[in-house]
Amino acid sequence: QVQLVESGGGSVQAGGSLRLSCAASGFTESSYYIGWFRQAPGKEREGVATIWTGGDRTYYADSVKGRFSISQDNSGDTNTLFLQMNSLKPEDTAMYYCAADLLSPIKTKVQALSPRGYDHWGQGTQVTVSS
Numbered sequence: 001q002v003q004l005v006e007s008g009g010g011s012v013q014a015g016g017s018l019r020l021s022c023a024a025s026g027f028t029e030s031s032y033y034i035g036w037f038r039q040a041p042g043k044e045r046e047g048v049a050t051i052w053t054g055g056d057r058t059y060y061a062d063s064v065k066g067r068f069s070i071s072q073d074n075s076g077d078t079n080t081l082f083l084q085m086n087s088l089k090p091e092d093t094a095m096y097y098c099a100a101d102l103l104s105p106i107k108t109k110v111q112a113l114s115p116r117g118y119d120h121w122g123q124g125t126q127v128t129v130s131s
Helices: none
Strands: 003-007 010-013 018-025 033-039 046-052 057-060 068-073 079-085 094-101 125-130
Touching: 003 094, 018 033, 018 094, 018 125, 033 068, 033 079, 046 068, 046 079, 057 068
Parallel strands: 010 125
Antiparallel strands: 003 018, 018 079, 033 046, 033 094, 046 057, 068 079, 094 125
């Protein structure tokens, strides 16, 4: 059974950094899309950064490009996904979720960053950035 467990959220001041982690287990597929999404109060869930594990293709939302970096560590029994967030802004405040799509073979950038099609989700970790 696929499990995604996020950690690393917290409260920081604007300009600060945080590193989120997602422990992913139960995968039988070797290649899949996995990434980070966020949802602020009163707003729709949106894609932040995703990765195609088969070839390390990465996709970033324009709002975080140059500030956030997605990476993965598949060296152990559990795959770990990271999101390094630098130069944080108050508008980055949201619940951040890790999600995986095990079925789609090919996605465009728009599809890779859309929450649609991601059928496995973690519980989320809160990120709060104060001005």
